[in-house]
Amino acid sequence: MKKILLMSVLLMITLLQQVSAQTRSLSGRVTDRQTGTGLPGVTVLIKGTTNGVSTNSDGNYTISATSGNVLVFSSIGYVSQEKPVGDEAQINIGLSPDTKTLNEVVVSGYGIRQEVKDLTGSVAQVEERALLTQPVQSVDQALTGRMSGVQVTNSGGALGDQAAVRIRGANSISGSSQPLYVVDGVPLSTVDNANVFNGGDGTRFNPLATINPNDIESVQVLKDASASAIYGSRAANGVILINTKRGRSGQSQLSINSFVGVYQATRKPKLLNGDDFITIMNEKAQNNPRITNKTIASNVDVNGDGQPDRTNWMDEIFRDGFAQNYQVSLSGGNDKATYYGSADYSDQKGILYQNRLRRGSTRLNLDLTPKKWLKAGISVNYSQTENQGVLTDRYLAGATVSGYAAPPNVPVYGADGFYYLNGAGNLGTGANTTSNYVFAISNPTAVLDLQRNANTARRLLTNGYVTVEPLQGLRVTSKLGLDYLDNFEDQYSDARISGLGRSFDGLVQNNRLDVFQYNWQNFANYSTIIGEKHELNATVGLEYQQLNRTELYTGASGIADPKFNAILDGLFSGDALAGGVQLGNGFRSYYGTASYVYGNKYYVTGTVRADADSRFGAQNQTGYFPAGSVGWRISEESFMESIRPVLSDLKLRASYGRVGNSNGIGSYAARTLAGGGQYASANGFAITQIGNDALQWETSKKLDVGLDAALVKERINLTVDYFRNDIDGLLLNAPTPSTAGIPSGIIARNVGSMRNQGFEFNVNTTNITTESGFRWTSTLNFTTLKNKVQELVTPTDLVSGNNRASIGRRLGVYQLVRWAGVNPENGNAQFLDANGNVKQYDAAAQRWLTATGETTTAITQADAVYTNKSGYPTYYGGFDNLFSFKGIELGIFLQYSGGNEIYNATRAGLLTNSFSNNLAEVKDRWTQPGQQTDIPKLVYLDAVSTQASTRWLEKGDFLRARQINLGYNLPENLSQRIGVARARIYGQVQNAFVITKYKVGDPEVNSNRNSSNIAYGIDNRSVPQTRAYTLGINFTL
Amino acid sequence: MLRLPFRRLALGLVFTTMLASCDVLNQDPPMNFTIDDTFADATRIQSSLYGVYDGLQNAEFLGGRALIYSDIRGGDTDVPTQYFGNVPLFQMLSTDAYASGAWTGGYQTVFAANSFIQNLAANASKVTPAQAAQYTAEARAVRALTYFHLVNLFAQPYSFTANGSHLGVPLQLTAATGATEAFESLPARATVNEVYDQIIKDLTESIPALPTTNSDDFARVARMTRGAAQALLARVYLFKGDYEKAGTAAQAVISSGLYSLDADPQTPFDTYTTKESIFSVAMNIQDNPNTNNAIGQHYGRDRRADIPISAYLALPTSIFPAGDKRRTMVELTDSNIPFTSKFTTVDTWVPMIRYPEVLLTHAEALTLQNNSVTPAAVADLNLVRDRSKAAGTASYTVGSFATAADLLTAIRNERRVELAFEGFRLYDLLRYKQGVPAHGIVPAIPYGDNRLIFPIPNADVLRNPNLVQNPGY
Helix, strand or coil: CCCHHHHHHHHHHHHHCCCCCCEEEEEEEECCCCCCCCCCCCEEECCCCCCCEECCCCCCHHHHHHHCCCEEEEECCCCCCCEEEECCCCEEECCCCCCCHHHHHCCCCCCCEEEEHCCCEEEECCCCHHCCCCCCHHHHHHHCCCCCCCEEECCCCCCCCCCEEEECCCCCHHHHHHHHEEEECCCCCCCCCCCCCCHHCCCCCCCCHCCHHHHHHEECCCCHHHHHHHHHHHCCCCEEEEEEEECCCCCEEEEEEEEEEEEEEEECCEEHHHHHHHHHHHHHCCCCCCCCCCCCCCCCCCCCCCCCCCCHHHHEEEEEEEEEEEEEEEECCCCEEEEEEEEEEEEEECCCCCCEEEEEEEEEEEEEEEEECCCEEEEEEEEEEECCCCCCCCCCCCCHHHHCCCCCCCCCCCCCCCCCCCCCCCEECCCCCCEEEECCCCCCHHHHHCCCEEEEEEECCCCEEEEEEECEEEEEEEEEEEHHHHHEEEEECCCCCHHHHHHHHCEEEEEEEEEEEEEEEEEEEEEHHHCCCCEEEEEEEEEEEEEEEEEEEECCCECCCHCCCCCCCCECCCCCCEEEEEEEEEEEEEEEEEEECCCCEEEHHHEEEEEEECCCCHHCEEEEEEEEEEEEHHHHHHHHHHHHHCCCEEEEEEEEEEEEEEECCCCCCCCEEEECEEEEECEEEEEECCCCCCCEEEEEEEEEEEEEEECCCCCCEEEEEEEEEEECCCCCEECCCCHHHHHHEEEEECEEEEEEEEHHHEEEEEEEEECCCCCEEEEEEEEEEEEEEEEECCCEEECCCCCEEEECCCCCEECCEEEEEECCCCCCEEEEEECCEEEEEEECEEEECCCCCCCCCCCCEEEECCCCCCCCCCCEEEEEEEEEEEEEEEEEEEEEEEEEEEEEEHHHHHCCCEEEECHHHHHHHHCCCCCCCCCCCCCEEEEEEEEHHHHEECCEEEEEEEEEEEEEEEHHHHHHCCCCEEEEEEEECCCCCEEEEECCCCCCCCCCCCCCCCCEEEEECCCCCEEEEEEEEEECC | HHHHHHHHHHHHHHHHHHCCCCCCCCCCCCCCCCHHHHHCHHHHHHHHHHHHHHCCCEEEEEEEHHHHHHCCCCCCCCCCCHCCCCCCCCCCCCHHHHHHHHHHHHHHHHHHHHHHHHHHHHHHHHCHHHHHHHHHHHHHHHHHHHHHHHHHHHHHCCHHHHHHEECCCCCCCCCCCCCCHHCCCCCCCCCHHHHHHHHHHHHHHHHCCCCCCCCCHHHHHHHEEEEEHHHHHHHHHHHHCHHHHHHHHHHHHHHHCCCCCCCCCCCCHHCCCCCCCEECCCCCCCEEEEECCHHHHHHHHCCCCCCCCHHHHCCCCCCCCCCCCHCCCEECCCCEEEEECCCCCCCEEEEECCCCHHHHHHHHHHHHCCCCCHHHHHHHHHHHCCCCCCCCCCCCCCHHHHHHHHHHHHHHHHHHHHHHCCCCCHHHHHHHHCCCEEEECECCCCCCCCCCCCCHHHHHHCCCCCCCCCCCC
């Protein structure tokens, strides 16, 4: 072996001199087989050697060759062709475009490219079709249901919200289980939400929305340790690689993509109308013996039209949204330079009244090859996004909080034409005579009209690289990525309505968030083929990354007039407010990977990475992350030859490795910090954080065993994986016992270990192809997932709301009091105590009774038991079908998920006994002895009967028609007549329907967003999901 | 020919940049000190002392809410379910967010005091012995005040059992310095008597080291003084039923001559540093418990306006005479819903101890101790009553009261009217061994009922196996 290696190095050195004594000159032209135009930049190589040339701008080439040589013509985007050299002086050839080529290569960063057929790790990908011109705000939302092992949960229809992405389950219980996003080889700065007002719970803005999904060529997800180990400490939650489009040599083209669409809210809660509301509220009062005034709700006629006032608040807060999206892109190039440039404008008006998101962005990706041994390029992407946000679920004035609770028997506007308000700036009370509203209900329309919760995000995302090839097969690259995000948050609170504005006589608050991250990578890649059969690839490198975050806050109170709702000189009289935040963290890494392939048959890969992160204790800053994989392409074995017509490709692969996670902890998490402890006018210092010297990486040991097969002339492509992730040292901002009094109540800590395991299936099939051109293909993906918490360092469970991390149980298991239905005799709510005995609550008398009516002790949290479900689905997937016939394409994409239970706090909150609108289902409440119902007798202000219990747990299973798309590709003669090379028009319905037993709202929900992995899958007044009808065009000139 | 050298040059350049290293792992937090930094010299130690008061401003506890919980459940405010949910309805569950906020907030204040005491002890040489003693005393007084509220909110009153032998709250007297210590601190609940003993110990030992007064107005009211600690000690003895000591401690404050009543009962709520205010938690526009927690937000007519006070104004004239000036300490909305004028803005200071309380404590202690009508007690009562009484109403004399019990009733009525919304009502009722009378939609809750005290937060009961839940939760 050693000798061969040495010889080949010598051989290469000789080749470099390009000595050519016995050869003759051969020329020719390479053209696009479809258009007939010359193709520049096509590599023409003599097979078995490294001797080759590129075509010039017209597609012409000249090469020295001898008879018997074989020329290989290859170019990205085209199917490669081989041509034996005979005696001719000219070889002309036409190449066919290959739309699949790009997706068959995985570019996992650091210059590492691998053909999909050679993968020994687990990688999933999404093709451009699923990304282009989708009615989404950010790319994460478009990934829903597309890939096995990748679960994407859209938390609702508020624009700019982040989707929760969980790759092979929740692999951390820290604040973030979000994967690492890498754009064109450069990791993005991790900012889940660029908005900071209201603790980030007011309006949210996902910085991923700054990237135009139409610029994306492919999205690839690295799922197992082998594939993702090159990202070491950041890979535990998986890695999402986003590659933007780049120019191709010889293909100058202009593309125009556009769509318009209408958005509608789906599965809105059905609430009581005015008449029913009055009946129900007064019945509540009637049933409470302590209420003397039994008529708490009555009609009012504020506008004096002689009719009682009625408002359907759902119609006030929801609307039909409208979206428009335009993108123009140019791409092309020659053998020296290729380019891709684009500009886009997108304007989406969401389903919530006043919610709007506009984005304009430009991109230029430029690659230069001035010398054969030198390549350099830059990518520049600037985007500006203006988001007109709407307060929703966690804010009393929020559209889905006040909007759902508002009494339907009062008007939107008062007699004076202004919003109907009471003295405290909340919704007017009409003739309703109680002061015991469920909470201070705002006038939802006034809040949406008068308040402003906007942000403008500007992001400059650039990278540049230089690659030098000093020796054939050795590439040395230096790459610098800069990610600059500036988010200007602008909030105005009007003095006329309750909230901040009233408290400050009109308040404007601005926050400028400035996040800058640089990432500098230096790496060397070496690849060689030794002999015919030994293929060797190796990469070594180092990487530095630093992130700095600055926030500057200012505010003005006592606004002169609502017109001047900005911070303007001389136009506010109250106090000015100011503040700011600064932090930074750094990251350094050394890494190497090597792979060896023997004869396209046997594969071995090894990777190791040493990462150091400033956030950990000095002793624990560095972590080592090794991984390895093996593969065996059985189909290449000679004994398989006989069945090759049926089984054309069969590969077994296995990988194992250790990757890490440091997401979700603060920049200085390991340290004890003292900081600002201001006491009114006196500056003070106080301890702000107790540190944890022992804090270290969370590590994930990942095993993957998989099989790839192609059957029946590649009409069936099958991928099956078994995976197991053993996560140790789970990071959590762990709550300390409150009596310790720790500032903010948490200390970052490694709290335990957990296992995720499951199976993934992915099947691509060509179901039908007929002579006439009809074709039906489908892709089915299916993932099963089992999770178990194996170890905790705490003596007891980790608690988050009603959910627990508990040893031996799945993460997020519910611990709840068991609901035992309604006593048909008296309408009392019944629960089970810890021993399974029924206890009923007599709300009118405020006492607990046994099943037989004896007075007893209360049901308490000591009676809560574990359920066997959590909010995490145990299976999920997607089923995509594409039917095509003579240019007509019909795509039907179904998405499904299940095996989980959702705590429906929306439903609980809309079935209270307070003064608040209820779900229409409350009409089934108990009213007479013997009645079988699940809604107890209504007793005004009784909160005990409606307490948290298994009553509010619901199955989260659903099947969604995620996309139905009908497209038509104009025949070439027709499109060329209008001067267009290719033209496609299409209509699409996104989220056409959902089949589910979930009672109120949509089961694809996660109200806690990314703030808790323990209390995952809770529904608490989440914004309904959007249904989008779009019409679009794709033109290529 | 030129190609190869140039190639090498380019390669050399790339390698050079590769070898240049960046020190990205050494990050100095721009907004933080280490603890050692904050105790580096006398100036910073003084700033660290302000950190203790910063802890006292806790938005969930003595920054405002702790006082509110006593009043909205005492029957003298309306029943503000709209913001405080099940708290005023006495139907809290152990998962209640207000209970959990108060518990956590109170212990965070205790942590601030404990950690300062510890760190000062380690750095005592950097200040004078007198300063060290004074600063420690201030922190201990803050801790005592916090425990007084914690034990009364989460445990039955002292008199519930003989010698307060029932469960109080855990006594946490040290601050964790690291993660392990914090997570492994799983204290059990001390008895109420043990908690009172600790409060008394902290106050008694602090008093000699505290300054009698302070040169600047802010420090005189917003920091702990000898008078504040003595006044608090008087309150604690009164609640414990040790009337002799309560009287002595109150007398010490009165005898100091440093305190007097403002002519108008509204004045101390507009001007925070008059001689009537003995100790308050200071706030300003930059530093306050925010618009959802500040006491002025909850009570202020023009703010959140959560807590109307019609129940207070509806007190019978036998308790709250017509024409009493305090009946005018009200702001009415357009629809005539009354709110108190004591707390009206987000940066309203939170009064902890006012001089009238000391006078009334003194009067009550004397009356209970002697079981007779003493001129001194009547004089104290008059001081408070006279500035507010209706024009033409005569001052009390010893002869106004046939029995000690009559005087006691008058003192307690005066206390109810004068100290309304300042965090006394429910705790006083329980001290009198009375339950909460039926009011609004709330039924009568008898003395001793489980619902009169907050639940221990369920999350903490789950986290700490040594923590016993209150009965009924």
